[in-house]
Amino acid sequence: MTTSTLRKSRFRGVLSSARGLSGLAFYGWMILSAALVLLFIFGPLASVIAAPTWERMYETLIDAQVIASIRLSLVTAGTASAVALILGTPLAYLLARNDFPGKRVVESLIDLPIMIPHPVVGIALLSLAGRNHWFGEFIQSIGIELMGTTTGIICVLVFVGMPFYVNTAKAGFESVSPRLENVSRSLGAGPGATFFRVTLPLTWRHVLVGMIMCMARALSEFGAVVIVAYHPMIAPVLMYERFTAYGLSWSQPVAVLLILVSMTFFLVLRIISNPSGSKR
Amino acid sequence: MSFFRVEDMHINLGEFSLKGVSLEFERGEYLTVMGPTGAGKTILLECIIGFYHPEKGRVFLEGRDITDDPPEKRRIGIVYQDYALLPHMDVFKNIEYGLKKTDSNKESRRTKILDMAESLNISHILHRKPTTLSGGEQQRVALSRALVVDPRLLLMDEPLSALDPQTRHTTRALLRQAMRNRDITVLHITHDMDDVWALADKVAIMRDGRIEQHNTLQCVFNRPCNQFIADFVGATVFEGTVLPSSNGHCLIDIEGLVLSSTDHAQHGENIKVALRPENIMVFQQRPDNHSVQNIVEATLEDYYKEGILYHLFFRSGEVRIPAVVTSSAFHELNLERNRSSFLSVNPTNVRIT
Numbered sequence: 001m002t003t004s005t006l007r008k009s010r011f012r013g014v015l016s017s018a019r020g021l022s023g024l025a026f027y028g029w030m031i032l033s034a035a036l037v038l039l040f041i042f043g044p045l046a047s048v049i050a051a052p053t054w055e056r057m058y059e060t061l062i063d064a065q066v067i068a069s070i071r072l073s074l075v076t077a078g079t080a081s082a083v084a085l086i087l088g089t090p091l092a093y094l095l096a097r098n099d100f101p102g103k104r105v106v107e108s109l110i111d112l113p114i115m116i117p118h119p120v121v122g123i124a125l126l127s128l129a130g131r132n133h134w135f136g137e138f139i140q141s142i143g144i145e146l147m148g149t150t151t152g153i154i155c156v157l158v159f160v161g162m163p164f165y166v167n168t169a170k171a172g173f174e175s176v177s178p179r180l181e182n183v184s185r186s187l188g189a190g191p192g193a194t195f196f197r198v199t200l201p202l203t204w205r206h207v208l209v210g211m212i213m214c215m216a217r218a219l220s221e222f223g224a225v226v227i228v229a230y231h232p233m234i235a236p237v238l239m240y241e242r243f244t245a246y247g248l249s250w251s252q253p254v255a256v257l258l259i260l261v262s263m264t265f266f267l268v269l270r271i272i273s274n275p276s277g278s279k280r
Numbered sequence: 281m282s283f284f285r286v287e288d289m290h291i292n293l294g295e296f297s298l299k300g301v302s303l304e305f306e307r308g309e310y311l312t313v314m315g316p317t318g319a320g321k322t323i324l325l326e327c328i329i330g331f332y333h334p335e336k337g338r339v340f341l342e343g344r345d346i347t348d349d350p351p352e353k354r355r356i357g358i359v360y361q362d363y364a365l366l367p368h369m370d371v372f373k374n375i376e377y378g379l380k381k382t383d384s385n386k387e388s389r390r391t392k393i394l395d396m397a398e399s400l401n402i403s404h405i406l407h408r409k410p411t412t413l414s415g416g417e418q419q420r421v422a423l424s425r426a427l428v429v430d431p432r433l434l435l436m437d438e439p440l441s442a443l444d445p446q447t448r449h450t451t452r453a454l455l456r457q458a459m460r461n462r463d464i465t466v467l468h469i470t471h472d473m474d475d476v477w478a479l480a481d482k483v484a485i486m487r488d489g490r491i492e493q494h495n496t497l498q499c500v501f502n503r504p505c506n507q508f509i510a511d512f513v514g515a516t517v518f519e520g521t522v523l524p525s526s527n528g529h530c531l532i533d534i535e536g537l538v539l540s541s542t543d544h545a546q547h548g549e550n551i552k553v554a555l556r557p558e559n560i561m562v563f564q565q566r567p568d569n570h571s572v573q574n575i576v577e578a579t580l581e582d583y584y585k586e587g588i589l590y591h592l593f594f595r596s597g598e599v600r601i602p603a604v605v606t607s608s609a610f611h612e613l614n615l616e617r618n619r620s621s622f623l624s625v626n627p628t629n630v631r632i633t
C-alpha cells in the first residue's frame with residue numbers, strides 16, 4: 001500500500017461506521033461524554049493559565065524563591081526517577097521473567113504507594129527514619145537526615161513514583177520474547193551481557209516512559225512531602241504557602257510556571273520516546 | 281560412548297512435562313523428533329540447551345556431563361520457528377553476535393560472515409533490518425547465525441513450519457545442502473513428513489513426555505512399534521500369531537488372513553506386523569504369476585483422493601487393509617466401492633515390529 005492511499009483519509013476508526021438511528025445515538029453519547037471529560041480536565045487548567053496578569057507573571061518570573069522551588073521540584077523529581085531506574089529495573093526484570101508463589105502479593109505490594117493517602121506515606125517514612133526507630137538512629141549516625149532535607153524529599157518521591165516506573169518497565173521486559181534472550185545465551189553471551197545487549201536495547205522506550213511517569217508523579221506530590229520537608233520548599237509547597245498566606249491570585253502564577261515547565265519537559269521526552277508517532 | 285546422550289530426563293512444568301526421556305546419537309547424525317502438540321518436544325530442546333534444568337536425568341555431549349553448564353558454555357545452537365532475530369540489529373550484526381565471543385579479529389569475523397551469507401544465499405540482505413525480511417530470508421539468517429559459530433550440536437524447533445510451501449521447499453533444500461557440507465549434528469523438531477524424508481537419519485517419536493520409538497528412518501517407517509507411531513508415519517500395525525511354516529518363511533495369522541514374511545519369529549508367538557500402504561499391490565484379476573505371493577481377495581470399502589494419489593481402504597474378512605495408488609492406476613484398475621480386487625504384498629514388506 002502506498003502512503004498516498006493511506007493519507008487520503010486522515011480519520012480512520014470506528015466512528016466512520018456510525019449510521020442509522022441507534023448508531024448515531026450510541027456514538028453521539030460517546031462523543032458527548034468524551035468531550036465532557038476533556039473539558040473537565042482542560043477547563044480548570046485553562047482558567048489557571050489565563051488568570052494571572054502579565055505584570056504578575058513577570059514578577060513571579062524574577063522571584064528567586066519561585067525559581068528555586070521549581071528548580072528543586074525538577075531536581076528532586078528527576079533524581080527520584082533516576083533512583084527508580086537504578087533500583088527498580090532489576091525488580092521489574094525479575095517480575096517479568098519469573099513465576100513464583102506469592103508473585104501476586106509482591107505485585108500488589110509495589111502498587112501500594114499508589115493507594116495509600118499521601119500524608120500516610122510521609123508519616124510512615126518518618127516513623128522508620130525518626131529517632132525512635134533503630135533504623136532511624138542508624139542512618140542518622142551515618143549522617144543521613146530525612147526530616148526537612150532534600151534527601152527526605154527525594155525519599156518520598158521515590159516511594160510514590162516507584163510503582164509507575166516498575167510497572168512500565170516490567171511491561172517492557174514482558175514485551176521482549178524470552179526466545180531472544182535464549183538465542184543470545186546459546187550464542188555464548190552470559191546473562192549480564194544478554195541483558196545489556198539484547199533486553200535493554202529493546203526496552204529503552206518503556207524504561208524512558210517509566211521514568212517520565214515516575215517523574216511526573218513525583219512532580220505532582222504534595223501531601224507526603226509537606227510532612228517530611230516543608231523546607232526546602234518544592235513548587236507545590238510554595239504554591240500552598242502563597243495560597244494560604246496571600247490568596248489565589250498569588251499562587252496562580254507559580255502554578256502557571258510549573259505547568260508550563262513540566263508540559264514542555266514531558267512533551268520533549270514523549271517525542272524522544274515515541275518518534276514518528278508510531279502506535280507502539 | 282555416543283556423541284550425544286540424554287539419560288532419563290524428567291521435568292514437570294505443569295502444562296508440559298518430560299517423563300523419563302532417553303536419547304542418543306552419533307556425531308554427524310541428523311535426528312528428527314516428531315510428536316503431537318504438547319508431547320514435550322520443545323521442553324526437551326530447552327532442557328538440552330540448558331534453558332531449563334531437568335529435575336532428574338543427565339545430558340552428555342562428547343562424553344562430558346553438561347547438565348549443570350549454563351547455556352552459554354555448551355556451544356549448542358538453536359533455531360526457532362519464529363526465527364528470533366534481534367530486531368535492533370541488522371542481518372550482519374545478528375550473524376556477528378555470537379562470533380564476537382569466539383573471534384576477536386574483525387576482518388576474520390567479516391570473512392566468516394560473508395562466506396556463510398554466500399552459502400545460504402543472503403549476501404544481498406546483510407545490511408537490512410530483520411523486520412524488513414520475508415520469512416524464508418529470516419530463517420536463513422537465523423540458520424547462518426547459529427551455524428557461523430560452529431556449534432557442537434544444532435537444535436531446530438520447527439524451523440520450516442512458518443514458511444509458505446514454496447519457500448519451505450527451497451529452504452529445506454538449502455538446509456540439506458548446508459548440513460551435508462558441514463557434517464554437523466542436528467536435532468530437528470518437525471510435524472512435516474517431508475522434512476523427515478529429506479533430512480533425517482534417525483527419527484524419534486514422542487508422546488506425552490516420553491519417547492515412543494527412536495531408531496533409524498527406515499526402521500521407524502517400516503517397523504513402527506505401535507499403532508500410534510504407525511499413524512504418525514502412515515503405516516498400519518496388525519496383531520497376529522505365528523503359524524508353523526514349511527518353506528523357511530514365517531507364516532502369520534492376522535484374524536484369519538494368513539501372510540508370509542521373510543522376518544523370523546517363533547511358532548505360536550503373538551507378534552505385531554506392520555504394513556505400509558505403498559507396498560500393497562492392487563490387481564483387477566487374480567495374478568497367475570507364481571512369483572506374486574501373499575495374494576488376498578478384498579473388497580474396496582472406501583477411498584479418498586489426495587493430490588495425485590488415491591488412498592484406498594480394502595476389507596478382507598475382519599481385516600482392513602489400506603493401500604495407495606496413483607490416480608492413473610486407480611482408473612486403469614476400474615476401482616469402485618464394494619467391488620472385489622486382489623491384493624498382494626511381498627513377504628519382505630510384511631515386517632514384524
